[in-house]
Amino acid sequence: MRGRQRVASKDHIPGQDKDENLASVRIPNVKPCWRRSLRHVMVASLSSFLYGYHVGVVNETLESISIDLGFSGNTMAEGLVVSICLGGAFVGSLFSGWIADGVGRRRSFQLCALPMIIGAAMSATAKSLWGMLLGRLFVGTGMGLGPPVAALYVAEASPPAIRGTYGALTQIATCLGLMGSLFIGIPAKDVVGWWRICFWVSVIPATTLALFMEICAESPHWLFKRGRTIEAEAEFEKLLGGVHVKAAMAELSKSDRGEGSDTVKLSELLFGSHCRVMFIGSALFALQQLSGINAVFYFSSTVFESFGVPSDIANTCVGICNLVGSIIAMILMDKLGRKVLLLGSFLGMAFAMGLQVIAASSFASGFGAMYLSVGGMLLFVLSFALGAGPVPCLLMSEILPGKIRAKAMAICLVAHWVINFFVGLLFLRFLELIGAKLVYSIFGSFCLLAVIFVKKYVLETKGKSLQEIEIALLAQEATTT
Numbered sequence: 001m002r003g004r005q006r007v008a009s010k011d012h013i014p015g016q017d018k019d020e021n022l023a024s025v026r027i028p029n030v031k032p033c034w035r036r037s038l039r040h041v042m043v044a045s046l047s048s049f050l051y052g053y054h055v056g057v058v059n060e061t062l063e064s065i066s067i068d069l070g071f072s073g074n075t076m077a078e079g080l081v082v083s084i085c086l087g088g089a090f091v092g093s094l095f096s097g098w099i100a101d102g103v104g105r106r107r108s109f110q111l112c113a114l115p116m117i118i119g120a121a122m123s124a125t126a127k128s129l130w131g132m133l134l135g136r137l138f139v140g141t142g143m144g145l146g147p148p149v150a151a152l153y154v155a156e157a158s159p160p161a162i163r164g165t166y167g168a169l170t171q172i173a174t175c176l177g178l179m180g181s182l183f184i185g186i187p188a189k190d191v192v193g194w195w196r197i198c199f200w201v202s203v204i205p206a207t208t209l210a211l212f213m214e215i216c217a218e219s220p221h222w223l224f225k226r227g228r229t230i231e232a233e234a235e236f237e238k239l240l241g242g243v244h245v246k247a248a249m250a251e252l253s254k255s256d257r258g259e260g261s262d263t264v265k266l267s268e269l270l271f272g273s274h275c276r277v278m279f280i281g282s283a284l285f286a287l288q289q290l291s292g293i294n295a296v297f298y299f300s301s302t303v304f305e306s307f308g309v310p311s312d313i314a315n316t317c318v319g320i321c322n323l324v325g326s327i328i329a330m331i332l333m334d335k336l337g338r339k340v341l342l343l344g345s346f347l348g349m350a351f352a353m354g355l356q357v358i359a360a361s362s363f364a365s366g367f368g369a370m371y372l373s374v375g376g377m378l379l380f381v382l383s384f385a386l387g388a389g390p391v392p393c394l395l396m397s398e399i400l401p402g403k404i405r406a407k408a409m410a411i412c413l414v415a416h417w418v419i420n421f422f423v424g425l426l427f428l429r430f431l432e433l434i435g436a437k438l439v440y441s442i443f444g445s446f447c448l449l450a451v452i453f454v455k456k457y458v459l460e461t462k463g464k465s466l467q468e469i470e471i472a473l474l475a476q477e478a479t480t481t
Contacts, residue, residue: 056185113206154170251468325389356440356444
């Protein structure tokens, strides 16, 4: 028996060694197939599609909603219908990190879909203003939960070589959701009750997200952090292929397994060893919103109509520019890198705001002012979609250490939602008080400030694993202290 065992062992070992040696030679030179992870990322991107859809669903339908529910002419009520979802999004975003760490990325997507289904049904069947507001508030919590979890999932489930492309894919999904809601809403002014159909339609992608996430891969990073190593290996096999599992697990093992994400305290995030990366994230999201992008998205129709351009044409033009820019960003993200796209994007936005300032000054009048203003606005949206739109969320999910990634992302996004709300609330008021020239000058100044900030603080993450990025940041922090 012993002799047989030794012979079997002797016969087995050389073959095994040979296989392992071949694998170790092949893995560094062969990149994981993108097709394996694409279907998982596509399902996750439905959360971004829903975010875009619910941002735009009241754009064309608000007039019909206000007439049917009896608050037509009440600008405060109309403003609440548009903006109350931002309050819900703030709450959803604030707790997204704790939810994502507590139940995992897959279950978080399903929890994101649930209030969107309930809220959309409540809005579609609303008989009064309060019913509509409650439905929009429910939808908002899902809107706030979805995008940060999508950014986490893309960062943790994608091969490093195409992570930027997948990050831009979520931005494209947002654009498609926004454009879809605008096109579906076009008949609302002519067909009685059509706006209810617009809300019911959103239940389809939300239900698809909840159901299909059940068969998608869980984040291996989350499983590894929870000590579920065997499950993490199985998920890596789904996402990358069996030949890449050992290399992926070895890379993952470079970072600490941690003691569970619930051990991270808020004070540690804000004032501890992670405060530098938290500052970078919060500042980047703040500058993204202070550039004035949501003022353009919310009030582009007003600017276009002041020059006699119909709102449906205006919305279509803005949507196309946003989509084209996002597609270009997807192509260039893993070629040029995140930092280059951010720098070019903010510079283009600053130039576009310069055109708006000239259009609002005495140097331009008549058709010249119209072409400068409309052209500047479309250039602004295009430039935003090239980098300032898709990059910040992806970049933050890359540079935040695994132990704090979900919670830190949630806190950084607070800056996004708070400034988004105040820009939308105060833009028209500031336009009345200080004039378009000064308002656009302020937005342009923030774009230039963003260029300086990105140049000084942002680390390039193109083609690097999450563990390599974490090590590089630690080294950078050590040299600055």
